[in-house]
Every structure is written in C-alpha cells, then in structure tokens.
Amino acid sequence: xxxxxxxxxxxxxxxxxxxxxxxxxxxxxxxxxxxxxxxxxxxxxxxxxxxxxxxxxxxxxxxxxxxxxxxxxxxxxxxxxxxxxxxxxxxxxxxxxxxxxxxxxxxxxxxxxxxxxxxxxxxxxxxxxxxxxxxxxxxxxxxxxxxxxxxxxxxxxxxxxxxxxxxxxxxxxxxxxxxxxxx
Numbered sequence: 001x002x003x004x005x006x007x008x009x010x011x012x013x014x015x016x017x018x019x020x021x022x023x024x025x026x027x028x029x030x031x032x033x034x035x036x037x038x039x040x041x042x043x044x045x046x047x048x049x050x051x052x053x054x055x056x057x058x059x060x061x062x063x064x065x066x067x068x069x070x071x072x073x074x075x076x077x078x079x080x081x082x083x084x085x086x087x088x089x090x091x092x093x094x095x096x097x098x099x100x101x102x103x104x105x106x107x108x109x110x111x112x113x114x115x116x117x118x119x120x121x122x123x124x125x126x127x128x129x130x131x132x133x134x135x136x137x138x139x140x141x142x143x144x145x146x147x148x149x150x151x152x153x154x155x156x157x158x159x160x161x162x163x164x165x166x167x168x169x170x171x172x173x174x175x176x177x178x179x180x181x182x183x
Contacts, residue, residue: 006070032078038132039082053078076151123173131166
C-alpha cells in the first residue's frame with residue numbers, strides 16, 4: 001500500500017503540478033544516493049545516477065502502478081541505472097585508500113562511535129556491490145525481503161542467501177579488524 005502523501009503528490013504531478021516532484025525528490029534522495037553509492041563507490045557517479053534515475057522516474061510517472069510503493073519503484077530505477085552505469089563505464093571497486101564516508105548520520109558522534117562507524121563502513125565496502133545494496137536496503141532502509149526482491153529482481157530465496165552471506169562476511173571482517181586494532 002502506498003503512502004497517502006505519495007499518492008496525493010503523484011496525483012498532483014500527473015495533473016500538471018510538477019512542483020510536487022521536488023517534494024518526492026527531497027523525501028527519497030538520501031537512500032537513492034546510498035543505493036547508487038553502494039554500487040558505484042564514487043560520489044560523483046552516484047550523484048549522476050540519482051539525477052538520471054529521478055529524471056527517468058519523472059518521465060515514467062504516468063506508467064507507475066499506484067497500488068505499489070513509490071519508494072520501491074524508484075529504488076528499482078536507481079538500482080538498475082547504477083548497475084547499467086557500472087557496466088557501461090567498466091568501473092572497478094574502490095580501493096580502501098579512496099573510500100569516503102558518505103553517511104551524514106556519522107557526524108555528531110563521539111570518537112568510539114565514529115571509529116565503529118568507519119570500521120562498519122570499511123567492512124561494507126569489502127562486500128560485492130549486490131551485497132552492499134542488499135545490506136543497505138535491509139538494515140538502513142529496513143526493507144523486507146519482498147521489497148528487496150522487487151528492487152533488485154533477485155529471487156526471495158536468493159536475497160535471503162546473499163543477506164546471510166553478507167552478514168557472515170561483515171562479522172569476519174569486523175572480527176579480524178578488531179584483532180588487529182586491539183592486539
């Protein structure tokens with residue numbers, strides 16, 4: 001079921017009030033950026049993909065089935081656009097030296113929280129692009145397996161398996177990093 005506010009905004013936009021689209025962009029841009037960044041690993045590429053995806057979504061808004069969640073539909077566009085961009089450019093995974101921590105929620109934390117956040121971000125960067133996206137959707141966006149299936153096109157059982165494997169990789173990376181830090 002779609003959020004009532006989204007339904008009203010989309011109706012307004014489809015009836016010619018395009019200013020409502022800025023509200024949708026503002027509401028969904030942060031996670032859209034996070035998804036693109038998890039796949040592409042570079043801020044500039046992620047920003048371009050998000051802009052492209054919002055333009056595609058705007059142009060295709062009339063074909064959006066309003067019984068679905070707008071966010072799922074939009075994030076699917078972002079995901080596909082980022083995957084296409086990565087394939088097109090033949091981008092390689094970022095090295096650890098190039099990593100940037102693009103999570104604004106990490107600001108205003110004490111040093112130990114910040115260190116843990118950086119360690120977690122480094123651990124997430126060790127995952128494949130698909131695993132990073134699934135982990136982000138599941139833990140940060142709190143999307144369920146069904147919604148991740150709809151966004152990524154992976155089967156539900158494949159989402160569960162990849163999520164399980166990603167958690168094991170994260171635990172292993174963090175355990176090994178902790179041993180190095182505290183030995």
